[in-house]
Amino acid sequence: MINHTQMRYAYDHGFHSSNDIAKKNTLYAIIFTIIMMVAEIIGGIYFGSMALLADGWHMSSHALALGLAYFAYIISNRYKSDGRFNFGTYKIEILASYTSALSLLVVAFLMIYHSILKFINPQTIAYKEAIFIAIIGLVVNLICAWLLRSSHDHHNHDHHHDDLNLKAAYMHVIADALTSILAIIALSFGLLFGADFLDPLMGIVGAILILVWAMGLLRQSGKILLDANMNEPIVGEVIDILRLFRSDLIIKDLHLIKVAKDKYACIISLSSDEPLDIESIKKELSKHKELVHILVEIYPK
Incomplete structure (x- = not known):
């Protein structure tokens, strides 16, 4: 029996070049994100803020997405010359972006569920502390967005096509930044005007935004996975x-x-x-x- 893993091919299936700068910056973004994720989840529970807790939950999916993106870069590069992959390893990165979109759907539904519970059973919120943590979370999101955006711009200097794996990670960061902004708005109005209902409401608004974006990414990455390219x-x-x-x-x-x-x-x-x-x-x-x-x-x- 032929051992295909030991075969050497005269032809090359390494069509896809790895984005090394994106891989490095993605790792930095993972570190920042995990630290902030833990702080927001603990802060949301301790200070009773659904918006802050929702932001932490979404940041956990964001950390997972960044981890998947980083792992996909490593595996794609490692097996790029492996003859077992008929058309190279590009779809490993696309599969990671598709999985990231699925994780966003799960988090969005969890946000909606817990926000509804918060409407039914309101809790006391320590607004000042929650706002402080949410602002720090937004700063971290902006740093991560800058890291990934600079990777995208550098890699596309000579190309006119998106790195969909990097785009998935970047959009996770952007969606998380939007959730942080909504949390800050809700908490600020709650502190100034006693509008407690805005906290769970913003959790639902953020979830809807995430759902819309996740469906777009699912369509885009799913199209490539299913080879639906004949209308391009x-x-x-x-x-x-x-x-x-x-x-x-x-x-x-x-x-x-x-x-x-x-x-x-x-x-x-x-x-x-x-x-x-x-x-x-x-x-x-x-x-x-x-x-x-x-x-x-x-x-x-």
């Missing part, structure tokens, strides 16, 4: 290249599979009245820098 502009570009190459070409089948942020594997079946040279077609398609791992099949008309 590159499909038309490939068809135009083939039509310019030979006007009598008949495209019998075409598949474009996303194998990196800016790369697609191309599998195409063609027929024509005249003989076709596969290498010439592949050379023409290779001029499109986004196309890698090009497979061309010729069928009689």
Whole structure:
């Protein structure tokens, strides 16, 4: 029996380049987040603030998302040349972003549930202490957002495609920052005007915002995981290249599979009245820098 883990391949499936700066900054963000997460959860329980506790809960999902993003970078880079992965390891990062979105859904529903309980059974809130912790939480979120945003800008200096794994982590931070802002608003109005109902209300508002964002990320990452790429502009570009190459070409089948942020594997079946040279077609398609791992099949008309 052939041991595929020990095989050496003449071809390379390492289409996807690792974002090393993002990996390093993600680790820093994880450390900041875990420290603040513990402080907010303890503070929310001790001072009786649902908004602050909700922010801590969401920060826990944010810590999980950052951890998944960091782990995905490590695994994706480690196995990028492993021949067992037909089209490289890019989807490891996409799977991490999809999982992050699922974790956001869970946290959002928990926030709604506990906010409703807080409406039913109001608790005394130590507003000043809770506001202080929420402000610190917001500062930490902004630091993490800056770290991840700078990683995104640096990595996309020469690219026009998002690092979806990094984007998932970044959006977790942004959503958490919004939750912190809502908590500060609710606690401030409660302190100044006695509007205690705003604390659980803001918990629900924050949960709805998180739900909306999580569904967007699920759609975006799920589309890549399911290879639903055939409505993207590159499909038309490939068809135009083939039509310019030979006007009598008949495209019998075409598949474009996303194998990196800016790369697609191309599998195409063609027929024509005249003989076709596969290498010439592949050379023409290779001029499109986004196309890698090009497979061309010729069928009689």
